Every structure is written in C-alpha cells, then in structure tokens.
Amino acid sequence: MNIEQFMAAYKRVWEGQDSEGFAALFTENGEYWNTPFQVQNTPELRATYWDRIKLQEDISLRYEVLADNEKGGVAHWNVTYQVASEELFEIWAKSTGTGLPDRKAGDPLPRMELDGTLQASFTDDGLASCVRIWWHSIPRFPEA
Numbered sequence: 001m002n003i004e005q006f007m008a009a010y011k012r013v014w015e016g017q018d019s020e021g022f023a024a025l026f027t028e029n030g031e032y033w034n035t036p037f038q039v040q041n042t043p044e045l046r047a048t049y050w051d052r053i054k055l056q057e058d059i060s061l062r063y064e065v066l067a068d069n070e071k072g073g074v075a076h077w078n079v080t081y082q083v084a085s086e087e088l089f090e091i092w093a094k095s096t097g098t099g100l101p102d103r104k105a106g107d108p109l110p111r112m113e114l115d116g117t118l119q120a121s122f123t124d125d126g127l128a129s130c131v132r133i134w135w136h137s138i139p140r141f142p143e144a
Helices: 003-015 019-023 043-055 086-096
Strands: 026-035 038-040 056-069 072-083 111-122 128-140
Touching: 003 019, 003 056, 003 072, 003 111, 019 043, 026 043, 038 043, 043 056, 043 086, 056 111
Parallel strands: 026 128
Antiparallel strands: 026 038, 056 072, 072 111, 111 128
C-alpha cells in the first residue's frame, strides 16, 4: 500500500461509515493516533473509535497527497458532514476543549468541517503500522 491507496481507502471507509473496513487498514497492533495523546492500537479499539462516524450524515472527504515514499507518506485532508445527534456534537465539543456553543433546545445541529494532515507508515504486507492525524474543526450552523 502507498499513501494514495491508503487515502482512497480512508475516504471510502469514512464516507461509507465502515468501522470494520477502517480497522482492516492496519496491522494487528497498528496505531491510529487521532490526537497526539490518544491512540487506538487494536482492531477492537480502532473499530469502536470509528463507530462514532455512524453519528454523521452526508459525509464528504477530499484529500491531496503531499509526500510519498515506499514506506509511507503525508496527505492533507478535509471532511465535511452533518452532525446527526446531540451525542456526536457533545463528543466534538469535549475533544476540542471549547465547550458547547450557545444553542437553544431544538436548534438545528451544525454541519462540521474538519481540516487536517495525516502521516502514515506502511509495512511490506501493505497495511498501516502507524497513522497520525492532526486536525482542527469548525461547526457551521445554518443561518437563521
């Protein structure tokens, strides 16, 4: 696997909300660092983490490979999705450390935009051994 193939698969499993497919991109003990301080390093942990994707709707991911070599690469990625539950919105707020924006009960949930960089290392058998992402996000609320 190379970074282009990995990013195409990453796009497929994110837009397809495929937790098992996501976990299968990695070696048995492959690491997915969704923040610099949080790693999922077993198939079960990766699939459980990826299950939160099921709380998203209308997902669209774009990417551009920035660097590629025989053992890994770097890509810029951007994803937008409609938040489909209060639970996901609360997860996002906690992960950013910003707290929840002021909203009234019944206000529509935002469309999220995440923009980030992904660095990946691959084994000779074509699986990811380590993937690290760095990202920022912004909620985009419908105009009143």
